[in-house]
Amino acid sequence: MIRSTLSKFQKAFFSLPSSSKDLIRTLDFSRGINSMRRLERKIVLITGASAGIGEACAKEFAAAGSNLILTARRVDRLERLKSDLSKKYPQVRIHTLQLDVRDKTNVDKLVPGLPSEFKEVDILVNNAGLVIGLDKINDVTDDAIDTMIDTNVKGLIYVTRAILPGMKERQRGHIINIGSVSGTQVYPGGGIYCASKHAVNAISRTLLLELVDTPIRVTEINPGMVETEFSIVRFKGDKEKAGKVYQGFNPLTGEDIAETIIFAASRPDHVNIAGMFLQEIII
Numbered sequence: 001m002i003r004s005t006l007s008k009f010q011k012a013f014f015s016l017p018s019s020s021k022d023l024i025r026t027l028d029f030s031r032g033i034n035s036m037r038r039l040e041r042k043i044v045l046i047t048g049a050s051a052g053i054g055e056a057c058a059k060e061f062a063a064a065g066s067n068l069i070l071t072a073r074r075v076d077r078l079e080r081l082k083s084d085l086s087k088k089y090p091q092v093r094i095h096t097l098q099l100d101v102r103d104k105t106n107v108d109k110l111v112p113g114l115p116s117e118f119k120e121v122d123i124l125v126n127n128a129g130l131v132i133g134l135d136k137i138n139d140v141t142d143d144a145i146d147t148m149i150d151t152n153v154k155g156l157i158y159v160t161r162a163i164l165p166g167m168k169e170r171q172r173g174h175i176i177n178i179g180s181v182s183g184t185q186v187y188p189g190g191g192i193y194c195a196s197k198h199a200v201n202a203i204s205r206t207l208l209l210e211l212v213d214t215p216i217r218v219t220e221i222n223p224g225m226v227e228t229e230f231s232i233v234r235f236k237g238d239k240e241k242a243g244k245v246y247q248g249f250n251p252l253t254g255e256d257i258a259e260t261i262i263f264a265a266s267r268p269d270h271v272n273i274a275g276m277f278l279q280e281i282i283i
């Protein structure tokens, strides 16, 4: 009976025009939608949600029905994003918060200051990060060293330490760190940034081991070249110079990375995707 129904369905499917078949394939009722349901009403805190990968994550998690805590320094951008997402997904609750991850005092006040319905963070996306310049180790300024290490390493540690105790208490949670291919590779002029992402790699792998006997998951996502505001920040607002970085490449997009993060976050509770590397295609 089941077999004959399936065979009728298959015949009907194959007689459809190819455009309809493609549409049905993209809908993927069997697995995709069910796994997205796992993210409904989860509370997701994203650092650096005002641009690039963080902003793309906010859009993808909202589409999956998660409630969001969006943080960054540029709060005007967060407010705009909140307003767009609230119109599109009225059921999704969104809280915005100005937060410089380098500011330990403010990071420590993060959880106590959240409205009660946002306090129990289920998923932390440690995304805030940046690179400054392309100077060799001998030439890089003290200020650039401090900014990269304070943001990419110490900021990630501060936010993790603010959120993890609650996850331990509730015995549930997922920490997703945005590392980089620069967490395992190096290049001339990238010494400090690479050192900071090597540190993210070490922290992620250590956390994974320290939490292996708990239900709390730890994932490190390691992108290659992603076309965001990253290179604009690197070259202090010089868009022309930033654009040249991607010439001759087919770079990844923030959305590509966000989709992967959503995939990792929406696995069943017992599946911990420890790490993933995403590489751009060179054309």
Ligand SMILES: NC(=O)c1ccc[n+]([C@@H]2O[C@H](COP(=O)([O-])OP(=O)(O)OC[C@H]3O[C@@H](n4cnc5c(N)ncnc54)[C@H](OP(=O)(O)O)[C@@H]3O)[C@@H](O)[C@H]2O)c1
Pocket: 047, 048, 049, 050, 051, 052, 053, 054, 071, 072, 073, 074, 075, 099, 100, 101, 102, 127, 128, 129, 130, 131, 151, 155, 178, 179, 180, 181, 222, 223, 224, 225, 226, 227, 228, 229, 230, 231, 233, 254
């Ligand atoms: N783009 C790439 O090629 C690439 C590759 C590998 C890994 N990554 C990593 O991906 C993450 C996101 O970068 P992106 O490419 O999306 O760059 P982006 O477009 O420049 O976005 C960076 C985000 O980080 C935030 N941020 C920077 N400093 C911060 C601070 N002190 N406190 C709080 N937020 C801060 C920025 O927000 P505000 O300025 O508003 O604070 C912004 O929202 C970073 O960790 C980066 O290292 C990027």
